[in-house]
Amino acid sequence: MRPRSIGLLMTSAVLLSACASQQEIAARNAEADRVAQSQREARCNSFGYRRGSAEYSSCLERMYVADQQQKAAQEAAEAARAERVGTALQEAGAALSNIGR
Numbered sequence: 001m002r003p004r005s006i007g008l009l010m011t012s013a014v015l016l017s018a019c020a021s022q023q024e025i026a027a028r029n030a031e032a033d034r035v036a037q038s039q040r041e042a043r044c045n046s047f048g049y050r051r052g053s054a055e056y057s058s059c060l061e062r063m064y065v066a067d068q069q070q071k072a073a074q075e076a077a078e079a080a081r082a083e084r085v086g087t088a089l090q091e092a093g094a095a096l097s098n099i100g101r
Contacts, residue, residue, distance in 0.1 A: 036067055 020028075044059035045051070 040064060040067070 040060055040063040041051075043063055044056055047059060049056035049059050
């Protein structure tokens with residue numbers, strides 16, 4: 001088997017092992033949202049806001065916005081990391097192709 005074929009096979013195996021069904025992803029996302037909302041409520045309660053008050057709602061909104069901003073920053077960092085990995089894999093593939101020549 002040629003080095004390029006081995007690399008393609010290894011990459012395919014890694015990608016397939018990371019697959020999850022849409023239902024699994026949706027369930028994980030729903031659970032993460034539930035936990036995040038619970039944490040936001042606990043933080044607002046710890047600040048002394050009373051559930052149902054305008055201040056409590058405002059606190060929840062601020063916490064939600066802060067969480068979304070943090071999530072966006074994490075996703076951007078992950079996208080940049082994935083791009084670096086993709087570039088490294090391309091460079092490794094090119095280097096492996098040159099070995100056989």
